[in-house]
Structures are given as C-alpha cells and as structure tokens.
Amino acid sequence: MAKIAPGTKLNKSISSVNEGSAEAAITSIQQGFERSGYICNSSIATSIFLAERLQKPLLVEGPPGVGKTELAKATAELVGKPLIRLQCYEGLDESKALYEWKYGKQLLYTQVLKEKLGDLMTGAQGLKESIARLHDFDDTFFSEEFLEPRPLLKALWQPGGAVLLIDELDKSDDEFEAFLLEILSDYQISIPELGTIKARTPPIVFLTSNNTREIGDALKRRCLHLYIPFPDTALEQRIIRSRVPEVEESLRNQLVAFVQGLRQLDLKKQPAVSETIDWARTMVLLHAKELDAELVRRTLNVLLKFQDDIDNVDAEVNALTTKAIEAAR
C-alpha cells in the first residue's frame, strides 16, 4: 500500500472519500474540478488521485494549450492549498529556484559583530581566550534567518503543504533537472551550509513539459507521467460550455466541430483548447449566432498563430465550415 502518514492533513474533498473505492474518489475529484470550471476526463482525474495517494510528483506532457498549467491551478483550488509556481527558463539555477543567502543582512551582521566585538572581548585574557569566547557564539552567519527561500524551499516550508508547479521544465538546463531529483524523490533539499531540510508536509508536485526536449530518464522514473492530448469533441464541448457559458449550444457545437476539423490538417501549430476558448469568446463579442465562412475568415487569427497556417487554411475555410455545420447537427 502507499504510505500515507495518518497525520497527513488532506483536504476534505479527497480525504472524505479515502475510505471508499478508488473509482468513487476519482469521480469525486472529477466533480470537484468541474465545480471550479476545469473539465477533464477520468484519466486526468486518475492521475491526480494516484499522485496524491502515492505521494509522487506528476509529470504532465502534451501540446501547448491543453490545460497543463490549469490542471495544477485547479488542483490547488480543489485541495485548498496555496499554489507555488516556478517558471523554468534556460539559465535557471539554484539561487533562483531554491534559496539564496540574504547577503545584505549577512554583511550588516558582520559589521554589527565587529562593533560589538570590543564589548564581547572585555576581560578576555590574550588571543586564545578571545577566540574561545568567539566560538561560544552560535554560528548565525549561515542560519535559516539569513536564508531567502525561493519557490522550491517555500513549497517545502509551507505549513500544511502546498501545490508546487514546476512549469515548462523542458526550458531549463539538464543540470537543473538533476538538481530536482532530490526534492522529487524525498521531498527534501540539501543546503551545504545547513544540512538537509525536509518538507514539513510533502507538497503535491506538478511538472509540465512541452516536449521541446526529452526529459531525462532519472526524472521520469521518479514521476507519474500524464499525457494530455487534444480533447475529443464531447469533452471540448463541455469545456467550452463551462468556460464560455454565453455561447449558445448550436454555435458551440459548430465551432468545436470546426476546430476539430482544423486539427486534422497539417499545420505548424494546431489550435489548442485555449484557442477554442478564445475563439468562443470572440464569437460572443461579435454577437454571432451561426458560423459562416466570412466570419471564420475574419476571426481565423484567433485560432491560428502563423501567417502560413492562415494562408493554407484560407482556401479550405468554406469546406471546413460546411462540414462543421453538418457535424454539429
């Protein structure tokens, strides 16, 4: 069985179903997400359930715009813990991700110490005794007081646990990946001057990747792996209904069918869910009731982000629109 410390404070919506069967728990997670506006299929809910039960980080991969980051946010909302986010980029290093010493304070400390040194040393006989007396003071120079926590350390220190989102891991360097291994497998970090710091409550960790490069095996091994593909028609319709409720059903079905058709084409960048949502909002703004070729042409730049793609699709807009209207019936 997964190790779940009895004292672990779990959020009600998960802990209340802990005794029940796995399916019930998964369904309740799914419903919880739905309440906060994140529509997902059972496979995503299963992964959240397992990540929470096994206390393992969850590596989420998939094309941009399918809701990887959203998933972490929705989970944070569901479990009622703060979301701590670490955006990765090339050149990110431990001083920005983990901790930094408060140099200014440290310098002040040395200044103060120097001034007070005279007082401290009064009555000390000779050098030896002075040094011995100096040694009696705690070594506060490298102590937690002078530690400036960055996202990772913050997540470990957060009382009651947190949801830690390490976003776009593929943008960071290989070294950074290696450096994450300790925190991912044991929820602890080593600071050379202080020793090991363990998590007060293990955070729920999400890592996301757009697959611009292959994530190392060592890291993958420590994580659960969730691949989120583009949603199918039914799911996408539900997402739009939840996110843009103003759109009428017929139009919603049409535009989802259109986007689904668009994904079949050979495009540089396929429109993701986020683009569909934007497009639906555009339609609301334009007071559109029905999809037509002219309207699609005018708003195509919401869906497609490359001029090449727009040019390519332009010729097929008529056919695609007709097909979408057919399919939506």
Place this chain on the structure above:
Amino acid sequence: MTEVLGDFIRALRAADVRVSTSESIDAGNVLDIVGFGDRQTLRDGLSQVLAKSEYEKEAFRDTFDRFFAFDQFKQKAPGDPQNSEDGESEDSDQNADQQGGEQQGSAGGQPQSGGGNREGQPSGGERAEGDAEGEGGAEFPDLVQMLESGDQAALQMALADAAREAQLNRIRLFTQRGMYVRRMMEIMGLNGLQDEIERREDNGEQDRADNLRGLRDQLRADVRDYVEKQLEIFTANAGRQLREEVLSQVRLGNIDARDMKIMRVLVAKMAKRLVALHSRRRKVDRRGHLDVRRTIRANVEFDGLMFHTIWKQKKIDRPKVMAICDVSGSVAQVARFLLMFLYSVQEVLPRVRSFAFSGQLGETTDMFEQTKKIEEAIAKALRDHGGGSTDYGQAFVDFERLALDDVDHRTTVLILGDARSNYSNPRGDILKKIHSRARRVIWLNPEGKSMWNSGDSEMKRLQPYCDTAVTCASLKDLERVVSELLRHAS
C-alpha cells in the same frame, strides 16, 4: 496478482516500453490502490507509472488491450441461447462504463460481463500461486458443466489459470504453440471431457455426445487462439531487438553487406544520442554571470568589499580532436565503420579534423563537411585514400607536416587502425612528439588484444606513446569511446 503484473510488464518490455524496477514497484502500488475493479481506471493508473512518453503510451495502450483481452469465449455468444441475454445487458453497461469518451478504441468491445473475470482474476491468481501444484488437474473438475452451460467467465478464468500453470508466459517460438495448446487443454480437464463423451456414446446419447464433441473442438480452437495472441504479445518486437542487439556487438569486420543499412541506422542513432547528451552542455558553459554568492563569501575576509570577483562562467575547454583513420586493405571492412564513426563524430564535436591514409595521409575534414550523404563521403574517402599498402611511418611523416603545428595541449589525437605497417618503420619517434604536445593520444584497434604485436603489428612500439590503447571492434565499443571522449572534452 503480482504474477499477472509481472507478465504484463514483461509483455510491455517486449513492446519496447522501458520499465525499470522502481516503476514495477510503483505499478504494484497502483494496483493495490485501484484494484482490478474498473478497466479504465486500471489502464489509466498503470499507464501513468509504466509508460512515460507519447510513444510509450501508445505501445502501452495496445499491449494493455491485447494482454487484458478476456473476450476469448465471447465471439461465439450469439450461437448460445444462455449468452444472448447476457449480451444485451452488456451494451448499456458498457456505455456507462466509459466516461470521458476518449478511449473507446479497441477496448470498446469489452463487455461488462468481463468485469466478473477481472475481479476474479487476482483471486484466482493467488490461489494458483499457493497450491497449483497440489491440485493440478483437479482444479477444473467441471469443464463439461462449464462448457454446456456456456459459463464464459468461469471458462476464461480456467483458461487463465491453465495458462499460468502451463507457464505460457515463457513461450518464445511459434513452434511451441501446439505443445502449449495440448498442455493447457490437459490442465483444463481434457481427459475428463473425453471420458464424458465416451460415456455418453456408450449410453446411446449420441446427440449429447456430438454436442459435447463440438464444444470440445470449439474450446481447442479458443485455446489455440489464446496461445497465439500470447505469443504475439510476448514476442512482438523480439526479432528486431535481437537483430539490433546482435549487430551492435558483432565485430565490425564480420558484418554482412545486407546488414549495412541497419548498421547505418544504428550509427546515426548513436550519433544523435551523443549529440543530445553533449551539445547542451557546451551551450550552458558559454554564459558568464557574476556569482554574487561566492563573491561575497570570498570577500568576507576583506570586510565585505568586493575585492575578488568570482564569475559563474566556466572556462570552456574547447574540445579539439584530430582523428587519423587507417583505410588500408588490412582493415578495409572495419574502415567503413571507422569512417562512418568519424563522420558522426564530426557532426557531434565542433572542431574535428580528420585524416585518412593507407600509404600516404590526406586530410578529409573539408570533404566530410561538404558531402552531405554519409555513404558518398565514405566511398570518396576510401577511393581517395584507400587501396595502398599501409605505411604508418609515412602517415606520421605526413601528419607531422600537415597538422603537427596545430596540435596543442587541448588536442586529443585519435588513431583508428590495426598498427600493421608492413614491416616498415612505424616512426614511433613522431608519435612520441605528438604525444608530448597533445593532451591525449587514444589508439583504437579493431583487433583483439591477443592479436596485437603478432606479425607486422607494431603496437608494442607505438603503444608507449598512447595514453589509452583499446580494442574497438563493435559498435558498442565505439559508442563507449566516443562518449568517454566527449565527457572529457567538455
């Protein structure tokens, strides 16, 4: 239960999904949590711990559907009156079963009635683990009854148990099919079935005997079907894997011409892997920032005045490789690979100069860079520089003239050849000169160590001036050497 999981993981590995031990343990934990109750949940859960890339997910789904396909006795359902009603209720359940609606695919045909099997499966497994030996054939006394009542769930379980007992998961060759079918039939109680048929015939119940005989033949076909599916699951990729495995270890000189294509793919794969592994590191090293942390710590002793500045920039030790490749007759076969290797190295490392020689030595760097196709480049190098009789002495003289001035303390000199110099002076003195100037001299010899120094091999006279001299006969060796080289280079 663990046995089922173990078999499944073995099947996954056969389908090219890499599963580590720790991942198997995770899978066990997942199984504990979600159980066999719901197919969809089980598949989602296992796929999250076992398959960790888009490609692997696909392979996983395929393998899962084939491995946990309990539809063996299902197709014949319409012919059986008892089953048709079962079948009707299935459809409605099935739809309710699948939410999210994305994964119907090939799993769609899984009926709810199979749910009984799934739940039954683990318990059956545990029992078989415990006392399979003791009970043996006695475990399925009512095969006749099962067949006649058309109890598919029980049959499926009996089949799974028989498969386990017959150790079907060890099946490797298609010629083993017959044996496994017979063994499984026997375990399921074929003898009792035969006796029953004979008894009925003796009693004059010809109809019922024929009926049972028909069911028996049907069962045999089902078992055969099952065995074939299992064979496919466990050996799907075995052929190709075996071939690649063998080719990467076989001596380069012994590779057939028809395998060259696979070899090229392997070399390209290797080069790509090495590029991925090492290209990034160089990029990172090219940045420079003030390292505030270390600067302040270094300056504490100066009252916090920034006296020493410390930079994050690492000094880039630009790797410089000069590769000298013997392409003469004695190593003709191997030379192709050495050149292939050189070509790949040139793609990976930024500054490689390559030379080829048999009699005289010439530089091939520019030619390799200009020729886009690896086959052409190799053919050209062989044509221009090969064919002569080997003369290491002359080659070193030429190298001294061409490139010795460029050899400095950052240069790694790589020599690929068998050191067979046709009894001419190998000019160890020049190699000594190279060695003293270069950072490292590595000799890769396609011959095994026992062959060194035999006949006209001059290894003993040249080896003292090499930092490393190793056998490099197969692709595996090559990869190891390049990887080592790159690690030190950066």
